[in-house]
Amino acid sequence: MKKIIVVTGGAGFVGSNLIDYFLQNTRYKLISIDNYSTGKISNHIKSNRVKYIKGNTINISKILYRYKKNINCIFHFGEFSRIYQSFKNFSKCFDSNSIGSKEVFKFCLENNIKIIYSATSATLGRKGYDKNLSPYAFTKSNNLELLENLKKWFNLKYEIIYFYNVYGERQISEGYMATVIGIFQNQFRKNIPLTVVKPGTQSRRFTHISDTIRVCFEAWKAKKCRHYSISHRKSYTILDVAKMFKHKIKFIPKRSGERYASALTNKAYNNNIIRHYGKINLKDYITSFIKSRL
Numbered sequence: 001m002k003k004i005i006v007v008t009g010g011a012g013f014v015g016s017n018l019i020d021y022f023l024q025n026t027r028y029k030l031i032s033i034d035n036y037s038t039g040k041i042s043n044h045i046k047s048n049r050v051k052y053i054k055g056n057t058i059n060i061s062k063i064l065y066r067y068k069k070n071i072n073c074i075f076h077f078g079e080f081s082r083i084y085q086s087f088k089n090f091s092k093c094f095d096s097n098s099i100g101s102k103e104v105f106k107f108c109l110e111n112n113i114k115i116i117y118s119a120t121s122a123t124l125g126r127k128g129y130d131k132n133l134s135p136y137a138f139t140k141s142n143n144l145e146l147l148e149n150l151k152k153w154f155n156l157k158y159e160i161i162y163f164y165n166v167y168g169e170r171q172i173s174e175g176y177m178a179t180v181i182g183i184f185q186n187q188f189r190k191n192i193p194l195t196v197v198k199p200g201t202q203s204r205r206f207t208h209i210s211d212t213i214r215v216c217f218e219a220w221k222a223k224k225c226r227h228y229s230i231s232h233r234k235s236y237t238i239l240d241v242a243k244m245f246k247h248k249i250k251f252i253p254k255r256s257g258e259r260y261a262s263a264l265t266n267k268a269y270n271n272n273i274i275r276h277y278g279k280i281n282l283k284d285y286i287t288s289f290i291k292s293r294l
Helices: 013-025 057-063 065-070 089-108 125-132 137-154 180-189 211-223 238-244 282-293
Strands: 004-008 029-034 049-053 072-075 114-120 158-165 196-199 228-231 249-252 271-277
Touching: 004 013, 004 065, 013 029, 013 089, 013 211, 029 057, 049 211, 057 065, 057 089, 057 114, 057 228, 065 072, 072 089, 089 137, 114 211, 125 137, 125 249, 158 196, 158 211, 180 238, 180 282, 196 238, 211 228, 238 249, 238 282
Parallel strands: 004 029, 004 072, 029 049, 072 114, 114 158, 158 228, 196 249, 228 271
Antiparallel strands: none
16 A cells, blocks of 8 residues: 655645644655745644655655655645746746646656646636736646646546635745735734735635645545535625725735636536535634734
């Protein structure tokens, strides 16, 4: 039996929560590969079943050479994952999402390892047109197309999961890779205005990390080679979310690549998407956060 689960980006927001969940619900050993560009040592889960390796996915074949015969699955979450920032950091985005990810796909193919890939709702909007809005969306869309072809050509085994604005424990709250909810919570703590990108009417579906991880785990167990989405049924405008904090608000200029609606679709690359909906409500989460600050 192959007893190792690999998580790229395992010291990051989603990856660290996934490792935590696997430790609590399975007996598998885990390996995290992270370059620590946004991952943190403070996100490490203390367990003798987890090995943390600092490295880039472009070198995944060398990093995992001694483990490859015992790897059950690779959760590939270690990519550049911000829209606006991909304009300012195109090289980093391309190196991670195009070059690095293709090395991960190649390693999985050569060693008959299943990959679970974190896709993004940014590639689905306006019947696929939104994939050209940013370098980030473009690279992610190309990876999806490549995975589909690798499945068709070589029977690569995968599960693909579309994330929708994940928030919660260990989210990034400062710096250029911070999440919307993380930014708002951090600004609230510092008692400074919440910054809303104009016009503020952009709508998003926000999904709690626990709901996201649950679907990742279920997809791993299902072994269906399918596409999944995990979102909340309700969408909110960014301005509405800011108002939930009952705090001062400041508008900031529009940004490149900004999407104005959160896409929810039934199909991707001719595959039916299995929809899952989150149980945790954003409004309840923010209310609880505010109470904890009083």
